[in-house]
Amino acid sequence: MRPVRLVMSAFGSYAGEETLDFGKMDRGIFLVTGDTGAGKTTIFDAIVYALYDRTSGGVRDGNMMRSAYADLRTPTFVDFTFSSRGEEYRIVRNPDYERESLRKDKEGNCKKTQEKASVELFLPDGTIFRGNKKETNSKIQEITGLDARQFMQVAMIAQGDFLKLLHAKSEERKEIFSKIFDTGIYGDFQEELRRREKKSYVFLKEKEQAVKEQMSRILIFDGWEREEELKAAIEKENMEQVLPLLAEILKEDKKRETKTFEELEKVRKRQEQWGKQKEQAGSLLELRQRISEYKKWLSENLSSEQSLKEETERLEKEEKEKTESLQDLRNIVQKEKEAFVQEEEKCLLRLQEIEDLKSMWASTIESMKENRLLGEKWEQANRNYKEKVQLYEELYEAFFREQAGILAGKLCEGEPCPVCGSRVHPNKAKASQKAPEQNQVQRAKLLRERAEKERENAQRLFQESAQKYKESLGRLRQEGSRLFGEGFQPGEEAWRKQASSAMDEAKNQVKILRQEYAERKKIGEEKIKNLTEECRHHSNRLKDARKRLELFIRKAEQVQGELKAGFQQESALLKKWENQEERPEKILAAAEIELERLKTERSILEIRWQEVSGERISNERTEQVLKKYEKEYVSLKKAYELIHHLSQTACGSLAGIAKIDFESYIQRQYFQKIIAKANQRLIQMTAGQFILKCRNLENLGNRGKVGLDLNVYSLVTESERDVKTLSGGESFMAALSMALGLADTIGDSVGAVRLDTLFIDEGFGSLDENSREQAIRVLYDLAGENRLIGIISHVTELKEQIEPKIIVKKTKKGSRLSWLL
Incomplete structure (x- = not known):
């Protein structure tokens, strides 16, 4: 870069x-x-x-x-x-x-x-x-x-840092190299080994403590001849001696447990024998007591059976009588209801017939009115028709007369007449100025035809209405004659009043009939209710009497059966006592005393057996745990010795050799590379007077943390001395060479990176x-x-x-x- x-x-x-x-x-x-x-x-x-x-x-x-x-x-x-x-x-x-x-x-x-x-x-x-x-x-x-730390080490030899690296102690140089070359992972490896060593040591000590606790739980019975020998082995925590002695104790525990159990079984058998005798004597005495009680009950209660039967029969008879009376009352009430329904239906029918007659009467009056109206409409339509016929005939005749004048107006001399054929027309007809036109005649014809249809329709409706009125009037007379006699005349007002009066009378009759029946029904229902309640109460008394009788019979049969079975059991028990010299009462008392003594003896033996058995179970469990701990302890001790040796080696703690840890050993390889590259330049700067040299491990001794110590080797005198003996100028050249060597080594460690x-x-x-x-x-x-x-x-x-x-x-x-x- x-x-x-x-x-x-x-x-x-x-x-x-x-x-x-x-x-x-x-x-x-x-x-x-x-x-x-x-x-x-x-x-x-x-x-x-x-x-x-x-x-x-x-x-x-x-x-x-x-x-x-x-x-x-x-x-x-x-x-x-x-x-x-x-x-x-x-x-x-x-x-x-x-x-x-x-x-x-x-x-x-x-x-x-x-x-x-x-x-x-x-x-x-x-x-x-x-x-x-x-x-x-x-x-x-x-x-x-490069990261920031690597870049600043490779691209910048900072003010005073290179002298610091030259004069640093081994521990200080280790800290510097750890940051530069990121060797902390090896230090972490050392710490992990140290942590695992500590953890393994703790596990080993915990297992030793667990073994000691298990040994302290061994139970020794009184009088065992090898007790002191076992205690001495436990004190020394010698598992090889303890386990055989523990096995011997377990053998003795099983013998003691077996012996105690046999004694306990003998006591149990004697308890069973005396228990059977006590049970037999007690059963016989108890059976005799029950037999005596059964006899007493029978003698006192057999006379009650007849009185219970008589009471039940009396109540059954009374119940039958009351049930019959209740049924008779219900029949009377039902008949009254049927009679009321029949009478009510008659009155309602009469009322309905009168109402129907009034409706028929009103319908007939409406038919009569409708017939009169339709008659008037028919007469009106007939008059209208005659008027339209007369108008049409007058217009038609006038129009026909005017046709000759119209034809004459078109004739010419010498042309034939379309009517008579004459070519001479001496006296032509003349057209009137008031003659109707043909469309007026046609319109009058249409009005005549429409009036004719209206007349025919009105006539048909009038005839149908007349027929309907006639039929309605006939039905009205027939129904009125049936209800009021042959002299009934629908047209008379008196008969209408008589029909209205008959309707009111029928309604009043229905009302009175219903009121009378409601009062009789209420009285009848009250009587049925009272009698029903008496029957229910009497029925409950009868059920109670029957139940008491049934229970008494069942109880008597049970007592008689128990008494019979008691005699049979007494006979069987007496056969078992034929060889007994003592009476049951005396044997029962002796059995109670002996069973109480055996109970105390058994309780003592059970406690002793539980103690011996508990000691045996506890020692067996201790033996199992100790055998398991023996295997685990050997494995833990072997693992601890291995990790302990590795930890001491990695941490530089082995006795008799230089105290260089794993991280320092790795850093020493980088240090030697740095020194080699530094010497390439230092020889030139010093004109071949001296070079730097990493101190040999065999010369480091056992003092503190070592491995990264630096010496100066004089090429002139072929002698080696501490780097701190260099002068100021020599120290600067050595430090600069070290810094340049460090930069080259870092550059090499990060691969293909090159800083220009x-x-x-x-x-x-x-x-x-x-x-x-x-x-x-x-x-x-x-x-x-x-x-x-x-x-x-x-x-x-x-x-x-x-x-x-x-x-x-x-x-x-x-x-x-x-x-x-």
Whole structure:
């Protein structure tokens, strides 16, 4: 990677926009010079900030790089163009900073606003990379092939850092290399081994404690001859001795358990024997007591059966009588209802017939009125017809007479008449001025025909109405004669009044009939309700009596059956007592005393058997656990010994050898590479006087953390001494060689990444003229044909020795920079 162009605006000590074109030099060494604090290192800070959003020193972030000299209108940004693998990329990055707002307040003063941090990456084809800030930073790191830490180690030998690496102790150098070469994973590996060792040790100790606890649970019965031997083995935690002794105890526990169980079984059998005798004696005595009670009950209650039967028969008879009375009452009420319904139907029929007659009467009157109206319409239509006939005949005759005058008006002398054929017309007819026209005659004809149809229709309707009225009147006379006799005349007003009176009488009769029936029905239903309630109450009494009789019979049969079975059982039990000398009462008392004694003895034996059995079960469980723990303990001990050895080896804790841990051992390989590359340049700088050498492991001894110790080997005296014995100038050359070797090693470790530009910050002031020339010569060789090396320094001799310069000038309004080639 090679810088092409750098633009800084309001960045660091630069108040305005400063442009640095690296294209003016394609190779060699150039000097960055200026006063202290002018902003020489800021140039490298700007490059690191553009690439990685941080500064080279790591103390200040991008947000702190806003120039104190810049006004609010000047933007803060870094615009960095660089080439990588033959293609150019451009980065424009700005931090968070406060700038002047485009808006103004009420007084017209400019307001302030916060500009958010942003970054843009321009690709070789001119397009902008699409991604957020984090994605853009990742893309830049992908292009450079280095992260910020690696870039600052490879591209910048910072002020004082290379001397720090030269004089560092082994532990300090380890910390530096861990960050540079990312060897923390090996340190994590050491810590993981140490953690696993500790965990394995804890598991082992826990298992030892568990074994000890299990041994303490072994139960030893009193009087065992090897008790002291077992206790001594438990005290020593000797599982090989404890397990055989525990097996011997288990054998004795089983013998004791068997013996106690046999004694307990004997007591159980004796209990069963005495229990049977007690049961037999008790059963016989109890049976006799029950027989006595059954006899007593029968003697006291057999006389009650007859009275219960008589009561039941009496209640059955009474129930039958009441049921018959209830049925008779219901029959009477039903007959009254039927008679009422028949009478009501007659009255309603009479009422309906009178109503129908009145409707028929009204219908007949309507027919009569309709017939009269239609008769009048027929007479009117007949008169209208005659008028229309007369009008038509008059118009027709007048029109016919006028036809001769019309024909005569058209005749000429010598032409034949269309009527008579005469060619002579001496007396022609003359047309009248009032003669009707033909259309008037036709209209009169149509009116005549229409009047004729209306007359015929009116006649038909009148005849139909007359027939309907005649039929309706005949039906009315027939129905009226049936209801009121042969003298009924529908046209007389008296008969109409008689019909209305008959209708009112029929309605009143229905009303009276219904009222009388409702009263009789209410009385009958009340009697049925009362009698039904009496029947229900009597029925319940009968059911209760029958139930009491049934229960008594069942109880008596049961008692008689029990009494019979009791006699049979007594007979069977007496047969078993034929060989007994003692009476049942005496044997029962003796059995109770003996069973109480055996109960106490059995309880004692059960407790003893449970104790012996519990000891045996506990010892068996302890034996199983100890055998399991024995296998687990061997496995855990083997695993612990293995991880313990690995942890001591990785952590450099093995006795009798150098205390170098795994991470230091890996770092030692990098250290030897750094020293080899450093010596290539140090031989040139010192004219072959001395080289650097990593101290051999066999010479390190057992003191503290070692492995990264550095010595100086004199090629002149062929002697080796500590690097701290070098003079100031020698230390600078050795440190510079180490720094260059470190940069080369880092470059090699990140693969194909090549940086064509290197910055060296200060340090040349401690060299004499000869050493300085040798160091510059080495740097010229390092630059070769393609590399740029920038030395940041204010040493006067370097200003004279190196012509290409970037001059940084400090002013009251901020720093300025320019090329001097």
